[in-house]
Amino acid sequence: MYSFWSIMSRPLILLTGDQLSHEMSSLRDAPREAVIALCEVAEEGRYVPHHPQKIALILAAMRHFAGELRAKGWRVHYSALDDPDNVQSLVGEAERLSALYECDEIRVTRPGEWRLWRTMQERRDADPPWRVIEDERFFTTPEDFAAWSRGRRALRLEPFYREMRRRTGLLMEAGGPAGGRWNYDADNRKPLPGQLEVPRPPRHRRDAITRAVLDQVAEHFGDHFGDLEGFHWPVTRRQAMVDLRHFLGHLLPHFGHYQDAISDDEPFLFHSRLSAALNLGLISPREVCDAAEAAYQDGLAPLNAVEGFIRQILGWREYVRGLYWTRMPDYKRANHLGTTRGLPAFYWTGETELRCLRRAIEMTRQNGYAHHIQRLMVTGNFALLCDVAPDALCDWYLAVYADACEWVELPNTLGMVLHADGGLMGSKPYCASGKYIDRMSDHCARCRFDPRQSLGEDACPFNSLYWRFLERHAERLSANPRMKPIYGTLARMSEARRAALRDQADAFLAGLATEPAYGRGPHREGYADAGEPPA
Numbered sequence: 001m002y003s004f005w006s007i008m009s010r011p012l013i014l015l016t017g018d019q020l021s022h023e024m025s026s027l028r029d030a031p032r033e034a035v036i037a038l039c040e041v042a043e044e045g046r047y048v049p050h051h052p053q054k055i056a057l058i059l060a061a062m063r064h065f066a067g068e069l070r071a072k073g074w075r076v077h078y079s080a081l082d083d084p085d086n087v088q089s090l091v092g093e094a095e096r097l098s099a100l101y102e103c104d105e106i107r108v109t110r111p112g113e114w115r116l117w118r119t120m121q122e123r124r125d126a127d128p129p130w131r132v133i134e135d136e137r138f139f140t141t142p143e144d145f146a147a148w149s150r151g152r153r154a155l156r157l158e159p160f161y162r163e164m165r166r167r168t169g170l171l172m173e174a175g176g177p178a179g180g181r182w183n184y185d186a187d188n189r190k191p192l193p194g195q196l197e198v199p200r201p202p203r204h205r206r207d208a209i210t211r212a213v214l215d216q217v218a219e220h221f222g223d224h225f226g227d228l229e230g231f232h233w234p235v236t237r238r239q240a241m242v243d244l245r246h247f248l249g250h251l252l253p254h255f256g257h258y259q260d261a262i263s264d265d266e267p268f269l270f271h272s273r274l275s276a277a278l279n280l281g282l283i284s285p286r287e288v289c290d291a292a293e294a295a296y297q298d299g300l301a302p303l304n305a306v307e308g309f310i311r312q313i314l315g316w317r318e319y320v321r322g323l324y325w326t327r328m329p330d331y332k333r334a335n336h337l338g339t340t341r342g343l344p345a346f347y348w349t350g351e352t353e354l355r356c357l358r359r360a361i362e363m364t365r366q367n368g369y370a371h372h373i374q375r376l377m378v379t380g381n382f383a384l385l386c387d388v389a390p391d392a393l394c395d396w397y398l399a400v401y402a403d404a405c406e407w408v409e410l411p412n413t414l415g416m417v418l419h420a421d422g423g424l425m426g427s428k429p430y431c432a433s434g435k436y437i438d439r440m441s442d443h444c445a446r447c448r449f450d451p452r453q454s455l456g457e458d459a460c461p462f463n464s465l466y467w468r469f470l471e472r473h474a475e476r477l478s479a480n481p482r483m484k485p486i487y488g489t490l491a492r493m494s495e496a497r498r499a500a501l502r503d504q505a506d507a508f509l510a511g512l513a514t515e516p517a518y519g520r521g522p523h524r525e526g527y528a529d530a531g532e533p534p535a
Contacts (some may be wrong), residue, residue, distance in 0.1 A: 145322025161315030256305030355447035434460035
């Protein structure tokens with residue numbers, strides 16, 4: 001019995017930079033006559049100014065994976081960035097190679113961005129035709145999520161997560177959740193104690209391939225935000241497994257309690273930093289969740305830590321991907337709060353007196369990384385309070401984080417951080433004053449601003465901006481049941497104090513230098529008249 005794919009004489013199998021797994025659906029049943037193409041193209045490195053470490057991670061991982069494919073006997077064409085014949089666009093280069101090798105079709109697994117998916121779908125009837133296959137590395141497909149969401153007024157994480165637990169059997173005991181509770185988030189909000197030693201992350205050896213990539217990225221993308229000196233990312237499966245074992249043995253036991261904490265000195269704390277390796281395909285979500293569950297079953301990590309970690313992968317990661325693929329392209333255009341301010345200029349420089357923001361941006365420049373609370377409650381919260389336009393912040397997040405693929409970045413930023421989807425993801429905006437940052441971090445003790453003050457020269461700007469935000473958006477937010485207590489506090493505030501807070505916030509914003517959204521360029525074309533979403 002021959003499969004459909006085996007009777008094709010010579011397909012070109014395109015593997016994108018986030019499809020570096022031997023288990024890709026596009027490789028299944030592929031004939032040995034197939035040509036596997038991996039393409040470095042300038043277009044993908046510049047449609048936003050990606051962090052140099054992000055570019056180096058992807059290119060080094062691609063080059064190592066190409067070597068693995070050749071060692072397995074595959075015919076591989078690798079288009080390097082400097083190849084003179086490289087047309088420097090992913091779709092264009094794939095079509096050039098298909099003609100070069102006289103291929104019958106171009107086969108590709110669903111890419112991680114809607115703009116690429118749409119272009120590939122439009123080429124279904126080209127010569128040779130494109131065939132886009134579902135990505136089976138996830139627990140669910142977009143069709144699964146569409147079926148789950150059908151008829152629901154609100155698409156909340158918790159019911160989706162519980163369904164995923166039941167479906168996979170992860171952390172289930174006798175038909176119910178392990179420990180008797182589905183969610184241990186209430187146990188995972190502790191600030192850091194005064195003295196707590198944080199294990200150092202592994203430092204991976206830079207072989208000749210990685211060193212060459214770092215040199216090339218410095219040459220071609222050295223003008224982008226970000227340093228290469230601290231490059232620490234895994235570029236092979238073996239290195240990713242080292243990071244996984246380090247997390248399980250040294251970090252997971254403390255991850256739960258301190259996952260929301262922020263440190264002025266420690267950029268990683270007890271976070272796994274596995275998201276980039278997961279997104280590239282170096283490790284799979286199932287094996288990571290299985291390994292975390294085994295740590296709980298073996299008594300090596302407490303349930304609150306393991307459940308919180310598995311919820312991020314089995315729950316949140318699958319949830320945001322489902323939202324992305326079933327709501328695009330309209331989702332990318334959402335701006336429920338009608339915000340228009342450009343990105344604060346210091347997001348590219350770190351030059352601000354606000355200690356929490358400066359350290360988050362400095363750590364991002366050094367590492368291509370900030371953990372989820374830094375993104376949500378520091379850089380994200382500040383942008384929310386300042387009414388930054390969604391496209392401005394989304395482009396920045398997509399650019400500066402090594403683990404930022406649009407399918408995961410866009411819902412997190414537009415929906416979770418900015419509440420721009422009108423509450424589709426979150427029941428309320430994640431807005432907070434400086435008191436939250438003071439409670440969860442040690443930044444404020446080193447900051448020139450005082451989180452206990454809302455007015456005056458030394459007052460933390462987060463405080464007046466917080467009350468200004470609530471006033472400005474009261475028509476949209478005051479009826480929200482979760483916002484009513486804080487709007488009750490605002491209503492009891494004297495008009496004189498409210499006016500003083502408005503003046504303080506307006507004066508701060510008047511002196512805040514901003515830039516237009518970087519991404520009002522080629523990668524946004526086509527979203528205004530893009531037609532129906534793909535699922």
